[in-house]
Amino acid sequence: MAGQIADSGTSVASNYRAACKARSRREFIAKLGIAEEEADENQFWLEMIMESGSVPASRLDPLLQEACETTAILAASRKSAASAREP
Helix, strand or coil: CHHHHHHHHHHHHHHHHHHHCCCCHHHHHHHHHHHHHHHHHHHHHHHHHHHHCCCCHHHHHHHHHHHHHHHHHHHHHHHHHHHCCCC
16 A cells, blocks of 8 residues: 555656646646546545554544645646636
């Protein structure tokens, strides 16, 4: 599970960076969607670790909170970009 956390956690950052370098609005929205999916996957793995009891919840709570916030920010950004009018 730790490997999954590392993979999805670093993937959020790399996909967000790719979104920032997008060549079009459609590409930006698509890449933000991928970053959002990775953030949600990261949240999933943190929840799985918490449920397994292998790490104390007190250590995971701040990480899970940040994963939830990151997922929400990316989702809101993607929705905002998708609904914005073309210049």
